Amino acid sequence: MSGQDHGDDGVSRRKVLECMTWAGTGVLWTVTGGVPRSLGIIDSAEAATAAAPGVSFLQISDSHVGFDKPANPNALGTLEEAVNKINAMPAKPAFMIHTGDITHLSKAAEFDNAERIISQTKLDVHYVPGEHDFIDEEVKLYRERYGRGTKGHGWYSFDAGGVHFVGLVNVVDLKAGGLGNLGAEQLAWLEDDLRGKSKSTPIVLFAHIPLWTVYPEWGWGTEDGGRALEYVKGFGSVTVLNGHIHQVMQKVEGNVTFHTARSTAFPQPAPGAAPSPGPMKVEDARLRSMLGVASINFKQNEQRLAIIDTPLQG
DSSP states (O other): OOSOBOOOTTOOOOOOEEEEEOSTTOEEEEEETTEEEEEEEOOHHHHHHHHOSSEEEEEEOOOOBTOOSTTOTTHHHHHHHHHHHHHTOSSOOSOEEEOSOOBSSOOHHHHHHHHHHHGGGOOOEEEOOOGGGSOSTTSOHHHHHHOTTOBTTTBEEEEETTEEEEEOOOSSSOOGGGOBOOOHHHHHHHHHHHTTOOTTSOEEEEOSSOSSOSBGGGTBSBTTHHHHHHHHTTSSOEEEEEOSSSSOEEEEETTEEEEEOOOSSOOOOOTTSSSSOSOOOOOHHHHGGGOEEEEEEEOTTOSSOEEEEEESOO
């Protein structure tokens, strides 16, 4: 798996999280006590069978449409490859979540191109912004397209298949070093949104920057993310989906499973493996193995959501 586990050694034994990663034909993973363990190679048919039935949805992230530097001179092209892979899936997911950085420079043409490609999936798409989507002069292009009916800077919630989904915005008021920030208004809304929900309701939080602290030296975390996590700690099943760091990382803390997704545009270095984050140039033959999408499946009466990470090329 192209990521690291950051589970705490002291986490007690818990129910198995089935987390499946396709790399070529596929690797079946379980996570027990926060530690991923491979169960061996399986073929894609078995992986697809394992993911169904139940509510399934896709996560896509960090498309960076408009990026054209050496790390990937054609980010729009690899987004289209990801969409083709989605369209070839044998079972159509219920909807898709995009966890931000749709564009690279918040230009109208970039948003238009992204919409043209992503709409080819014919799926409902639920967006949250990345910091690259909020840099146009009037900071309005994202909101005009995706902010209608949302609160504040674009946060909202919805229900699907017995799961409560909450889209959060943590890229408006970045803190020292680029750390994300939710802010008091959004946190108060989140507390109110969750009030009255049954503790057996599965919760999915999704935002661009990780809500957990991955690597604060690079701004890979959310300064007040712990406040948001306090509001969900009483729920039996919580999944937190993020992008921003362009690589798969996971950890499990009690009832909360954290998962960050690959980019469809370019990889970034592992925490501390380079002087700073940013687009990482790799051999052309390796690029597509480091880009991809994630498919998430919820089965009634199971505590965890199963996640299949699919690279563009195994």
